[in-house]
Every structure is written in structure tokens, then in C-alpha cells.
Amino acid sequence: MRKVILYLMTMTFAVDASALKIIITNDDGLTSNVVALTNALRSAGHQVAVSVPCTGQSGRGGALVFYSQQRIVAENDDQITANGGCSFGVASIGDPAMGPFKKSGFTDYHYVHATPVVAALYGMDAVAKQKWGTVPDLVISGPNEGQNVGGINLISGTVGAAQFSGIRNVPSIAVSAGENTASATLNNPRSTVVANHVVQLISELEAKAGGKRLLPKNVVLNVNMPNNVSATTPFAFSKVGTFNKYDLSMGSSTTPVEIPVSSATLAQKYDEAVVSDQKISVTALQVGYESSPVTQSWLKLHLKNLFR
Numbered sequence: 001m002r003k004v005i006l007y008l009m010t011m012t013f014a015v016d017a018s019a020l021k022i023i024i025t026n027d028d029g030l031t032s033n034v035v036a037l038t039n040a041l042r043s044a045g046h047q048v049a050v051s052v053p054c055t056g057q058s059g060r061g062g063a064l065v066f067y068s069q070q071r072i073v074a075e076n077d078d079q080i081t082a083n084g085g086c087s088f089g090v091a092s093i094g095d096p097a098m099g100p101f102k103k104s105g106f107t108d109y110h111y112v113h114a115t116p117v118v119a120a121l122y123g124m125d126a127v128a129k130q131k132w133g134t135v136p137d138l139v140i141s142g143p144n145e146g147q148n149v150g151g152i153n154l155i156s157g158t159v160g161a162a163q164f165s166g167i168r169n170v171p172s173i174a175v176s177a178g179e180n181t182a183s184a185t186l187n188n189p190r191s192t193v194v195a196n197h198v199v200q201l202i203s204e205l206e207a208k209a210g211g212k213r214l215l216p217k218n219v220v221l222n223v224n225m226p227n228n229v230s231a232t233t234p235f236a237f238s239k240v241g242t243f244n245k246y247d248l249s250m251g252s253s254t255t256p257v258e259i260p261v262s263s264a265t266l267a268q269k270y271d272e273a274v275v276s277d278q279k280i281s282v283t284a285l286q287v288g289y290e291s292s293p294v295t296q297s298w299l300k301l302h303l304k305n306l307f308r
Contacts, residue, residue: 018045018206019045019046019047020046020047020136020137020138020202020206020214021046021047021128021131021132021134021136021137021138022041022046022047022048022049022136022137022138022139022140023048023049023050023051023120023123023124023127023128023136023138023139023140024037024038024041024048024049024050024051024052024123024139024140024141025050025051025052025116025119025120025123025139025140025141025161025165026052026053026116026119026141026142026143026144026157026158026161027053027056027057027058027059027060027115027116027141027144027156027157027158027160027161028052028053028056028057028058028144028145029052029053029054029055029056029057029086029087029088029090029111030052030086030087030088030090030101030103030106030109030111030186031145031181031182031183031186031191032181032182032183032185032186032187032188032191033142033143033144033145033177033181033188033191033194033195034050034052034143035186035187035191036188036191036192036194036195037140037142037143037175037191037194037195037198038050038109039195040192040195040196040198040199041195041198041199041202044199044202044203046202047131047132048108049108049109049110049123049127049128049131049136050106050108050109050110050123051110051111051112051119051120051122051123051126051127052109052110052111052112052119053111053112053113053114053115053116053118053119054067054072054077054080054085054086054087054090054091054111054112054113054114055077055079055080055083055086055087055113056079056087057115057116057157058144058146058156058157059155059156059157060115060116060117060155060157060160061154061155061156061157061159061160062117062160062163062164063115063117063157063160064115064117064118065114065115065118066097066112066113066114066118067080067097067113067114068097068113068114069097070096070097071093071094071095071096071097072085072086072091072092072093072094072095072096072097072113073093074093077113080093080113086111086113088103088186089102089103090102090103090109090111091103091111091113097112097113097114098110098111098112098113098114098122098126099111108127108131110122110123110126110127115157116141116157116158116160116161117157117160117161117164119161120139120141120161120162120164120165121164121168123136123139124136124139124165124168124170135168135170136170137171137213137214138170138171138172138173138202138214139161139162139165139170139171139172139173140172140173140175140198141158141159141161141162141165141172141173141174141175142158142174142175142176142177142223143175143176143177143181143191143194143195143198143225144156144158144174144175144176144177145177145178145179145181145182146176146177146178146179147176147177147178147224147225147226147272147275148174148176148222148224149176149224149240149241149270149271149272149275149281150240150241150270150271150272153222153240153285156174156176158174158175158176159174159220159222159285161174162174162220162221162222162285163220163285163287165220166218166219166220166285166287167287169217171213171214171215172215172220172221173198173201173215173220173221173222173223174220174221174222174223174285175194175198175223175224175225176222176223176224176225177190177191177194177224177225177229178190178225178226178227178228178229179227180227181194190229193229193230193231194225194229196231197225197229197233197235197280198223200306201223201235201282201303201306202214204303204305204306205302205303208302208303216295216298218286218287219284219285219286219295220284220285220286220287221282221283221284221285221299222240222271222281222282222283222285223280223281223282223283224271224274224275224280224281224283225275225280226275226276226278226279226280228278229280233278233279233280234279234280234306234307234308235279235280235282235303235306235307235308236274236277236279236280236281236282236307236308237282237296237299237300237303237307238270238271238273238274238281238282238283239270239271239283239296240270240271240283240285241270241271241272241273270283271283279308282299282303282306282307284296284298284299
């Protein structure tokens with residue numbers, strides 16, 4: 001009996017030791033992708049807290065903007081006027097500008113009426129320290145509702161939040177999926193597929209880290225999944241490419257025009273081509289985007305069991 005008890009105690013310790021403290025943030029606010037990833041990570045034994053913008057904040061890059069100071073107001077954000085508050089009823093006009101969700105059924109979910117960088121900052125400095133008394137082991141920005149590859153990384157709120165977390169010396173991963181992962185009911189089945197791949201990636205990183213930090217300092221990962229991602233979609237090493245998923249121009253007015261570009265060309269053989277080839281691209285970014293050749297070699301070796 002003593003051997004059995006000792007064995008069970010050892011198993012319990014092993015599970016606790018591998019559990020990561022994870023902050024999930026994004027630039028879309030409350031989404032099906034965030035709910036699925038939170039549930040999947042918790043099921044895998046990790047401790048998770050969420051800190052997301054109150055409203056959709058795509059394309060805000062590294063902007064550090066508070067739309068409301070003390071209480072949520074509609075003056076600086078048309079989405080607040082349209083919804084009577086945050087997306088999906090997370091909070092209403094007049095509620096605090098940041099804090100726990102007012103929406104029931106969401107434990108350890110928090111919002112900020114601000115840009116993605118502020119959401120990441122709030123998650124690391126307020127939520128994590130209140131919940132765990134320390135900074136998180138990992139920040140995951142996403143999964144975004146739409147890929148962030150090539151030149152779009154420069155303005156991506158998803159990548160911006162991960163980059164900012166990297167600046168704060170916290171291991172960080174930006175994750176993006178297809179626009180078809182969006183859902184008005186927070187239960188898109190594609191979100192679960194995406195979430196399971198993220199859990200697999202983190203498991204591989206944990207196995208290689210051996211109890212140490214998941215990523216080297218000044219390295220952020222940018223992960224992109226194809227639109228028709230499935231349970232068997234493989235991972236592949238990639239670099240930052242030159243493809244722009246959206247053709248942005250001012251057009252004939254003062255309102256920017258955003259025209260989706262259908263696919264990458266054969267000449268664009270980096271992250272956008274990996275996604276077009278129906279694989280999950282994993283790209284090493286330094287704080288400042290493209291990483292050094294040494295870091296790229298590290299990534300190839302570190303995750304070689306995943307890459308196909």
C-alpha cells in the first residue's frame with residue numbers, strides 16, 4: 001500500500017510540475033477560438049486566465065490606446081454604441097473600463113476597453129499577479145480569426161500583443177487560424193481543432209524545455225493554420241514571407257480600402273506558402289520580427305518531431 005501511495009503522490013507531483021500558468025489574449029475580444037483554447041488548455045492540466053479587448057481590435061499592431069479611462073464610454077469606439085457595450089455582452093456602457101467579465105459562466109476571463117497590447121499588459125501585470133503572484137509562464141495571443149503571414153505581421157494586433165509580451169521577457173506565441181473559425185455562438189467546431197493543435201505544440205515545447213522556460217529570450221513564435229485545418233494537419237517550419245493577405249489602399253476617399261488577396265504565388269515560399277500548402281506554419285520571430293539564422297536553426301531542431 002505504501003508503494004501505491006508513493007506512486008500516486010509522484011504522479012500528482014509530475015502533473016503539477018508540468019502545469020503552465022498561461023495568459024490568453026488576442027485582438028478579437030471574446031471569440032469561439034478563445035473559449036475553445038481555454039477549455040483545451042485547462043483539460044490538459046494548465047492554469048489559464050484570459051485578458052482580451054472589449055471589442056474587436058484587428059490591425060492595431062503595437063498601439064497602446066485606452067478607449068475608456070474609468071468607465072466604458074461609447075465616444076471612442078463605434079462598436080460600443082452598436083452593441084451597448086463590449087462584444088457578446090462581456091460588459092456594458094458604464095461598467096469599469098477593465099476587469100472581470102460581467103457575463104456569467106466565464107471564470108478567470110477579463111476584458112479591457114483598449115488595444116491588444118493593453119490587454120496583454122493587463123493580463124501579465126494585473127491578472128497573472130493577482131491569480132498566481134507572479135508573471136505567467138506563457139502568453140498566447142489568439143487564435144486570431146484570420147491568418148497573419150508575410151507583411152501583415154507589421155500591423156497585426158495578434159502579433160503585436162505577442163511581441164509586446166516578448167519585450168516583457170515572457171515566452172509568447174501568436175496563433176492565427178482561418179476567418180472561418182469565427183462564430184456568433186462561441187462554439188465553432190473548427191475552434192476545437194485549432195485549440196488541440198496549440199496544445200500539441202505546447203506539449204512539444206514543454207518536452208524539450210525540461211522544466212525551463214519554453215522559449216529563448218527575445219524569441220516569439222508566430223503560428224498560422226490553414227482555413228481547412230483538420231486533426232491531421234501537419235506542422236512545418238517557416239520564415240516570414242512577403243505575401244500580403246490584404247491589399248490596403250486609400251482608394252478615392254479618406255477611408256482605407258481592404259481587398260482580400262486569394263492566395264500566395266509560387267515565388268512566395270515562406271509562411272504564406274506553408275499555409276497555402278495546407279500545413280501549420282511555425283515561424284521564429286525576434287522582438288522586432290524576423291529572427292536570426294541561429295534562432296531559425298534552433299527552431300528547426302527543437303520542433304523537428306512536429307515538422308513535416
